[in-house]
Amino acid sequence: LARQTPIDFVNVSHSAYVASYSLATQMADMAFDPAPFRSLPARIRAELRTEGFDTPVFAVCRFTGLDEADAMIAAGHADAVGMARAHLAEPAIVRKSVEGRLDEIRRCIGCNQGCAGMLERNLPIRCLINPIAGLEAQFDEPEALPRGARKKVLVVGGGPAGLEAARVAAALGHDVTQWERSDQLGGQLRTAWLMPKRANFETFVAFQIAALARLGVTTIFNKEASAAEIAAFGADRIILATGSTTTPMPVPGSGPVFTLPDALRAPDRLGAAVAVFDRTGEWGTLAALEHFADLGKAVTLFVPAASYAWRTTIYSTLANSRRLRERKVRIATLRAVRAFDGGTLEVEDLSTGEVARLSGFSALVAVDHNSADQALYLALRRAGLPVMQAGDNNAPRTALEATYQGHMAARAPFPVASGLTT
Template identity: 30%
Template sequence: MRDKVFESLKVGNLSIKNRIAMSPMVTNYCGEDGELTDRYIEYIRERARGGPGLIILEAAYVHPTGKGFRNELGIHKDELISDLKKLTEIVHEEGSKIGIQLYHGGRQTSSDVTGQQVVAPSPIPCPVKQEKPKELTKKEIDEIIDAFAKAAERAKKAGFDLVEIHGAHGYLLNQFLSPYSNKRNDEYGGSFKNRKKFPLEVVKNIRKKVGDNYTVTYRLTSEEFVEGGLTINETKNYAQDLVNEGIDLIHVSGGVYETSHKIIQPFFESEGLYVDNALEIKEAINGEIPVMVVGRLKNPEKLENTIAKGIDMVAVGRGFLADPYFPKKMEEGREEDIRKCIGCNQGCIDRLFAGDSITCLGNPLCGQEYKYNTNKTTTPREVMVIGGGPAGMEAARTAAERGHKVKLYEKENKLGGKFSSVIVPPYKDEFDDLNQYLKKQLEKVGVDIKLGTEVDKDLIENNNVDEIIMATGSTPIKPELPGADRKNVVFAEDVLTGRAEVEGNILVVGAGLVGCETAEYLAEKGFDVQVIEALDQIGADVGSIKPLLLANLNKLNVDISKNTSLKEIKENKVIIEKKGKEQIIEDISTVVLAVGYSENKELLEQLKETNINVQLAGDSVYPRKIIDAIHEGFRAAYNIE
């Protein structure tokens, strides 16, 4: 089956060397007017080297009103052609084909980004962006149709092998097609025939502009997952219209901003969730053109099975952020060397929708390729890494990969650190993929691992050490309040790792990520769980998975109270303060503390006495998330000269 993934595929008149495409993903790496940057070019170059058959560049706005992100790629003016041509030449030199996705954000953007009023089929705000758009006039519709066609012409001039029309994810073309967002009463609204008029006119005009021999594909939301939205039955019919208008491949996806977890699926969603929809669409069009599917495709076996079922091509997005070389590694049978996407969305989507540029939790080089020389050092050093958690493992791996001689010391009898608790809550087992990857790579790059060994000044002085990276992590905080030392008071981390047992009804103190996930874990085991949070916000540090996590807690009947602080812990009850009034919660057998962490720096003073250069990484700097730990471990290793 693996050979099938690496067979060539004909799409229109274009021959693609294998069945793996890099899916378009907005990066925020470009200039404010959509121009390319060195950062973006090197990011794409690295992924072209990884062996995909096709790279489709991120959604490129065709008209100023359609720009969705501040530093998004543009193709709205002729001045961008020359730099885009340089990029297509780079990708071709690396052996891949390259396309660009043409899009208009419609109501799923903001005037802060576009600099003008948001536009849409109807003056109905996007529930997420919440900005009332201007209803497009017929003249303005024609202007946008022309903008799509001219953008396609620019793409052809720039050397792109294909253009993909973005008709998915609740953007403008999708907005016209869907009764959820299109409430017009003219020729562009009402019936399905009228609603599909605008997107099909875009397709027709692009085809006229680029000619019959140029490859044009279409990204389609197969379902919107909102009340009154598009379903697979309508989109199957629409797919046949796309075939009739000369589309060469249909790229099947799903979701709109209101159901964004269906667009960029976190670990809560199943892998390959749109494969069945894609098969239905292929059957509906009688296999007349190839069908490609996207959506949580990360494991080689899943890619193989998807192609074996009859899907023509698989699109992988975040998998290329985590490991640009995964197609080559897959083809060579080196699955254990693939750093897989874990569906956390912390480095990519959480950052993107906060207005930042994307990265990857597990791959600190993502988007930083232009900054770092990955050649081996010419001045190898003796490096001691203290701590075998995420920061320490990444620091040791990177330092050894660069050519340094590395010893990694961990006081426990196993590596992993915070991974040991992070992988336990429901749906979080994929974090162990990264944990196991790091462990395996430490072996492969020759790191000398010393388990069950606590470092002190004497140990350092008895070894040849040039550089030290301290990644000693953090310890859970125990608040100073009456009863905190009782036997029925335990830390969330100890519950998750099995070091502490719970019984009876449970109160979790703290509704951040750790507290919420511990409550979820215990509730799924059948415990009656309540959560209190002193702040006025639940899940302040959770990120884009927050709605899904809170929905799951609600299903599990976990009661969460904000603006509520713990005052005292008694035998079988606790005293809390809520809105300035003390209350008693009876029948509480176990209190689980999830109120934060404090950094472990006890060793630092001893290290300073050695006069050896010391760098701190991860929670030993101050407690944060695994993404911070891994990225700091990487940078610390690169700082060694």
Template identity: 50%
Template structure:
């Protein structure tokens, strides 16, 4: 077989123990929240099937819990329960039918599982919390460690009985075995604490027990965090020393190099690095580990992961000898056919991951099933196949009013299903309010979604009309069989108790000259738009930001409460570096520069602060929903999508636009 002309290294096969891997792309374990009664569901089977069909060589099933006191959320999947073998067998068969391999990642989460659902106690190497708001875990006794070791074995044997092709043992991400490895979480004074060798002892005991149980010819590897990115934690030099100690044991058939710890700091924010984070620090890790492996005389493969979006990046890593396989999780949430599209020269059709963390990481934190802003079909593959494969029984004339992310999604999906679609947008360009996002510092990647939707509109033949203001009569006269209203929302200035009107985000983004040097931001939304805007204000660098002195006020006891810790832990680090002050439980009641009047909502007292030039209020917009009543009065029944229903985020707008098109 001749090498692929563009990706010669990507499409080379690889042998891992007795497994023959057809290319160098795997889908790493990642939480989906698809579990049912702590077992894999049919939703899991379909999800993994579609990624294997799309060309992924090897799927790794999300963290399989090994004991009751690490189950966590109700959707957490266990491998030790009755019925586990049959449930996992269905997932394995689905992947195998598509020519892929399926490994299972076995894991005990340790201290970050507080047992609220199962009424269990969290355990760890030491009595140290992962978060200031967490309970103290129990420091494990020797007998408990033996039980957990044996639980890993029991679960792994069940997975292999179910037909899985191998096991990945989780030594990373701040879970239990990393809690023993890391000096950040292990301050034991017995044989399992102190030196690197002692801290390795329990993880090695578990790995050795697994090897004895599964045999020499079963694929068994580890996932390790090579860098925790937190002071006092596990760093690359010690991770290299751990790997150098591990390799001569000949226990692992691969080393999957990741990073981060479950620690309420920037470390956690690196685990699923969002669009604001440069991937360069993560790219340096696997090469260093691979160098140690090769110097030890071993040829076992080294895997790499985090924020790989296209095979161009993968090919570069493989060609440079920095890794042997590359994991792409969120990229495959966004596009299950990513590998096939690259292989077949269809890169222009790619649905890109934008690293927003809203459909994946945020829903993970909320114990809700995974989805994706750019791919609302993620996790719904059984009911929503690709639109071209879900042709409408009766083609219709469709009018979509509004060219924001919800309207654009509705238009191209309806057209792909065979409808004759026209899109009216009252502005001069598509994108709605989301078109402002790429103008903000560190939010450039939202442009990837807008560009993708524009390509799909063109490819599916949607007739796009811009600068077209729609009224009810024009819509009626157009004579559509179906009308989708995606008219969005409009900003409204916040009027304070003293009659003062604050600036809006939209006004400032359109005209930064409205700002003075010292800016007060009053956020009542806690949402992504406000978070990005705050950082944009504080970021210096010409077009990349405005470089203002920023203080944030919010009437609640938290900050950015409608986002996710998988992003905000890193964002807060950057805001601290930029000098952004955050003051909670403060309601802004008046402003007359330079004085800002506040109410301390905990006591009801008033305070006046000096030194502000500008006040910007982040509050929810007003829905632009007037056309709905007018159309219903004319006997039309439009379907609404996005902010015209009620203002939220682009995640909901895209989903509702997609759902509207499926219903036509």
């Protein structure tokens, strides 16, 4: 091409916009190793230089910071780097890098939930780690806003909703205390990053923890909150972000049945042949299938729907499908597990009503939707305290919704007079 016509630059993509594995590489998620996306522009640039052309070569995909772009250019592998998701996650990535504020940069974690996931649904793009994305006309960064009256804010819970609520409230200039019932922050994301291909969630939580320290948030661990203690604390605003509870699925029989978190924490207890019954279609199950297979287990998925992972995005599942196929993970749709005796699984074909008895399984991982305990929230409401809910405590969903709701709870105007908030 360069010999036949003058070329101003070469922008190296590696994806075809067709429903295949290639599409999943267009916005490669956190499960992908970025190395292949780095080598292609490097090889093209080397070939051009060997043939005597000084045509600039651009590289894209999975660059999360200017340091990575600098390294690519310094190594002679590209002349310029394009970043899209990195700017969604941190619009000020260039300014903060130039000013040396690297610890304030929200690095894209490649979750694909707010960007690719919304794009697929023809909805406005969002970002799990930057709730302002898509709402820039409505909101400035909290740190950029003028300071109002300093209020006393109590955030109960340290998962994604609680972390974001505490960060934003502190950035707005309030005196923020956070109570966490365990000895660590992160909530259910701590289970997610037990899977190596979902480990980037730890990067997000580490950023939030560093921000809380920088902004002066007081975090108290191993604190089980009660309505009386919360009332005695005397906060101007209480943000209840206590998360949700894993719901065990009742399965008749004497076989070992695990929730997904329990299975991820102790995979050795599952044995060699694992059945997974998923009612959620969510990211957690999709990632766990590959994780269990990577641990050397034979994995079979049963879902009651006509497809699997129906709540995730095709921009990721096309790659997952290939990897699951390579690992010989079996997927049975329109199937419901009815019983498990420790070796034999009873599975109903929902299209015909027939029940098959399948043998050879060592464990069943049954994945259902989480549930939220409203008792504390209702007690605080009855007491007339200024309480708001955020995240799974309000309604169990994903980290995307939890982070957004935590952000908005911290931004909400304070009531003029004492009374209930919603």
